[in-house]
Amino acid sequence: xxxxxxxxxxxxxxxxxxxxxxxxxxxxxxxxxxxxxxxxxxxxxxxxxxxxxxxxxxxxxxxxxxxxxxxxxxxxxxxxxxxxxxxxxxxxxxxxxxxxxxxxxxxxxxxxxxxxxxxxxxxxxxxxxxxxxxxxxxxxxxxxxxxxxxxxxxxxxxxxxxxxxxxxxxxxxxxxxxxxxxxxxxxxxxxxxxxxxxxxxxxxxxxxxxxxxxxxxxxxxxxxxxxxxxxxxxxxxxxxxxxxxxxxxxxxxxxxxxxxxxxxxxxxxxxxxxxxxxxxxxxxxxxxxxxxxxxxxxxxxxxxxxxxxxxxxxxxxxxxxxxxxxxxxxxxxxxxxxxxxxxxxxxxxxxxxxxxxxxxxxxxxxxxxxxxxxxxxxxxxxxxxxxxxx
Amino acid sequence: xxxxxxxxxxxxxxxxxxxxxxxxxxxxxxxxxxxxxxxxxxxxxxxxxxxxxxxxxxxxxxxxxxxxxxxxxxxxxxxxxxxxxxxxxxxxxxxxxxxxxxxxxxxxxxxxxxxxxxxxxxxxxxxxxxxxxxxxxxxxxxxxxxxxxxxxxxxxxxxxxxxxxxxxxxxxxxxxxxxxxxxxxxxxxxxxxxxxxxxxxxxxxxxxxxxxxxxxxxxxxxxxxxxxxxxxxxxxxxxxxxxxxxxxxxxxxxxxxxxxxxxxxxxxxxxxxxxxxxxxxxxxxxxxxxxxxxxxxxxxxxxxxxxxxxxxxxxxxxxxxxxxxxxxxxxxxxxxxxxxxxxxxxxxxxxxxxxxxxxxxxxxxxxxxxxxxxxxxxxxxxxxxxxxxx
Numbered sequence: 212x213x214x215x216x217x218x219x220x221x222x223x224x225x226x227x228x229x230x231x232x233x234x235x236x237x238x239x240x241x242x243x244x245x246x247x248x249x250x251x252x253x254x255x256x257x258x259x260x261x262x263x264x265x266x267x268x269x270x271x272x273x274x275x276x277x278x279x280x281x282x283x284x285x286x287x288x289x290x291x292x293x294x295x296x297x298x299x300x301x302x303x304x305x306x307x308x309x310x311x312x313x314x315x316x317x318x319x320x321x322x323x324x325x326x327x328x329x330x331x332x333x334x335x336x337x338x339x340x341x342x343x344x345x346x347x348x349x350x351x352x353x354x355x356x357x358x359x360x361x362x363x364x365x366x367x368x369x370x371x372x373x374x375x376x377x378x379x380x381x382x383x384x385x386x387x388x389x390x391x392x393x394x395x396x397x398x399x400x401x402x403x404x405x406x407x408x409x410x411x412x413x414x415x416x417x418x419x420x421x422x423x424x425x426x427x428x429x430x431x432x433x434x435x436x437x438x439x440x441x442x443x444x445x446x447x448x449x450x451x452x453x454x455x456x457x458x459x460x461x462x463x464x465x466x467x468x469x470x471x472x473x474x475x476x477x478x479x480x481x482x483x484x485x486x487x488x489x490x491x492x493x494x495x496x497x498x499x500x501x502x503x504x505x506x507x508x509x510x511x512x513x514x515x516x517x518x519x520x521x522x523x524x525x526x527x528x529x530x531x532x533x534x535x536x537x538x539x540x541x542x543x544x545x546x547x548x549x550x551x552x553x554x555x556x557x558x559x560x561x562x563x564x565x566x567x568x569x570x571x572x573x574x575x576x577x578x579x580x581x582x583x584x585x586x587x588x589x590x591x592x593x594x595x596x597x598x599x600x601x
Numbered sequence: 602x603x604x605x606x607x608x609x610x611x612x613x614x615x616x617x618x619x620x621x622x623x624x625x626x627x628x629x630x631x632x633x634x635x636x637x638x639x640x641x642x643x644x645x646x647x648x649x650x651x652x653x654x655x656x657x658x659x660x661x662x663x664x665x666x667x668x669x670x671x672x673x674x675x676x677x678x679x680x681x682x683x684x685x686x687x688x689x690x691x692x693x694x695x696x697x698x699x700x701x702x703x704x705x706x707x708x709x710x711x712x713x714x715x716x717x718x719x720x721x722x723x724x725x726x727x728x729x730x731x732x733x734x735x736x737x738x739x740x741x742x743x744x745x746x747x748x749x750x751x752x753x754x755x756x757x758x759x760x761x762x763x764x765x766x767x768x769x770x771x772x773x774x775x776x777x778x779x780x781x782x783x784x785x786x787x788x789x790x791x792x793x794x795x796x797x798x799x800x801x802x803x804x805x806x807x808x809x810x811x812x813x814x815x816x817x818x819x820x821x822x823x824x825x826x827x828x829x830x831x832x833x834x835x836x837x838x839x840x841x842x843x844x845x846x847x848x849x850x851x852x853x854x855x856x857x858x859x860x861x862x863x864x865x866x867x868x869x870x871x872x873x874x875x876x877x878x879x880x881x882x883x884x885x886x887x888x889x890x891x892x893x894x895x896x897x898x899x900x901x902x903x904x905x906x907x908x909x910x911x912x913x914x915x916x917x918x919x920x921x922x923x924x925x926x927x928x929x930x931x932x933x934x935x936x937x938x939x940x941x942x943x944x945x946x947x948x949x950x951x952x953x954x955x956x957x958x959x960x961x962x963x964x965x966x967x968x969x970x971x972x973x974x975x976x977x978x979x980x981x982x983x984x985x986x987x988x989x990x991x
Binding site for chain 2: 219220221222223224226228230231233234239240241242243244245246247248249251252253254257280281282283284285287288312315316318319320407409415416417437438439440441442458459460461462463464465466468469471472537543548
């Protein structure tokens with residue numbers, strides 16, 4: 212057996228990767244409160260409160276808005292397994308890891324998947340999506356709002372219109388947008404959406420907020436087969452997360468304590484203020500990076516406020532740089548995945564992590580290490596400060 | 602939106618239901634430590650340590666022993682979706698809710714399920730299981746070691762032998778036994794097992810410890826189709842929980858901090874001591890209950906040390922009694938499910954909850970409320986104390 216360290220004392224990392232983001236002490240302390248039962252009236256009241264807070268952040272009135280008992284990918288799977296039956300047709304936009312993952316999950320549901328691809332770093336062309344939807348006549352259209360692998364923010368309007376003209380449901384991955392980037396489930400006519408807690412909500416990973424609209428539930432109720440997952444079957448889960456309170460599985464009590472506290476922090480800050488903060492700090496980060504002479508990866512008119520992708524400059528040992536950032540400066544950023552592995556860094560400014568302090572710290576550390584590696588860059592701080600309005 | 606209470610201050614319930622059990626402050630504080638990344642070398646070391654501790658508690662050398670990122674039911678689903686393909690034959694023992702649930706999950710995998718039933722409160726007859734296994738020639742045999750809905754402890758030896766004579770895999774639900782009841786995965790030749798954290802491990806709910814033996818992994822590697830769940834696919838998950846560290850989904854970091862601390866507490870106490878403690882306190886509880894003149898529900902030679910089922914006496918309003926226990930005495934016990942709803946109470950003595958203090962408190966409160974309801978019972982404390990060896 213591995214030797215047991217007597218104390219767990221993790222380094223106080225600055226979490227500027229693609230998630231998890233830094234967690235507010237109130238959330239950590241919230242999770243550490245006394246565990247009570249999943250059918251305790253006190254807990255049932257907390258569930259209602261948490262659902263109400265989630266609706267505020269999703270900007271929806273959907274009654275079935277609850278946290279799936281798993282991480283963001285369990286949220287993805289929840290939406291697909293409940294809305295697809297074998298033989299159903301799906302159109303999926305693919306411009307990164309999470310569009311790929313949606314195709315894989317939909318295929319495992321027995322669906323016929325039509326992929327609409329775009330190069331990594333570009334949005335999925337809305338007209339190409341609309342065209343595919345008209346051709347395929349799917350029951351479900353799936354698109355990633357905020358691609359965590361590329362830092363691209365996807366426009367949804369044209370896709371939404373084409374989806375509903377075809378009588379299909381619109382499913383949106385908002386793992387890296389919920390709580391930090393403008394997202395309006397009801398106004399934008401999104402039928403079903405899922406997210407994760409460890410991005411702009413600044414909660415530890417472990418829960419997946421989802422919301423199902425009326426049309427999605429109608430589709431669910433017309434199923435002729437059970438969803439292939441018992442654990443994620445909303446037919447049973449909604450009986451626990453509603454007035455009926457019928458036991459399905461034991462809810463992750465303390466994780467929900469933490470989510471509730473994280474959502475309260477968002478409501479206290481104000482969702483609009485929070486989104487504006489994410490926008491402002493991301494602009495400063497980009498200005499600083501570009502002033503250093505580095506290139507941004509995502510297309511200029513579709514950059515995510517929550518995650519910035521930076522091209523690795525020539526002559527830089529990118530893995531060594533990330534390692535130095537982590538070990539010497541306690542600063543975590545992400546590397547690239549798949550086709551952009553070794554070519555980009557992913558720099559998150561999500562939730563509590565989105566502060567000018569972290570922007571300045573990252574730019575300072577990045578400059579220092581690049582220079583050490585012999586990569587000549589300019590200083591980016593003045594440009595970042597200017598972007599903040601100084 | 603629901604009104605937001607400014608502080609979350611749950612009552613300090615004594616958790617004597619069927620789980621969650623009471624959580625040690627060190628576990629709660631463990632969960633509240635600074636969140637770091639799921640690929641941070643510090644976290645990777647913690648994962649290894651947690652796996653080692655889990656092997657100790659499962660009494661196994663299986664390399665693939667890890668916590669599924671979901672509650673116990675996700676553990677159940679993980680074992681079935683990875684080991685079954687459509688058309689496979691399965692034999693399942695059914696003598697309570699969790700045997701039923703296994704049938705449902707296996708059916709959703711497209712398997713042909715042969716049920717071997719027993720009345721609630723009785724063990725599944727090992728000979729009947731063996732007979733069914735010889736007839737059906739299944740690829741998988743599934744049985745619940747500790748039935749949380751009835752308080753029955755299932756003997757496994759005969760079933761194990763019949764399973765392996767037939768060349769099948771043995772799958773065991775040990776949600777309510779792991780860490781509190783004798784369970785020897787390797788010695789008893791269990792091929793795959795799952796549990797939950799909120800029972801005898803005394804951790805908040807949210808993770809499902811699982812262990813896959815060599816023969817189970819061989820079966821997995823011979824699959825001709827992908828598992829129907831992406832989220833629970835051990836083909837990908839094992840690449841993250843091994844030296845490769847390939848990203849699959851973001852691990853529930855802080856929940857794993859908590860699990861590691863709970864497992865450390867078990868190793869500090871000593872697994873044998875802990876099991877003996879569960880046995881001793883359960884004996885005291887049963888002695889007290891019987892001395893009061895009440896009946897136990899589970900068959901006399903197969904009673905779980907972690908969960909005792911008590912028959913509701915005539916003249917008692919059982920729901921009112923549980924409600925009074927909770928609201929007046931901060932003491933949670935469970936009601937019956939399905940066919941024994943209203944007929945039994947489920948009284949857990951799991952993990953940190955398993956103490957003489959809780960036994961005495963429960964017996965005292967139960968006597969008091971029953972007398973108030975006009976149900977005449979004896980005092981059970983002396984018998985309980987005697988059973989403890991006083």
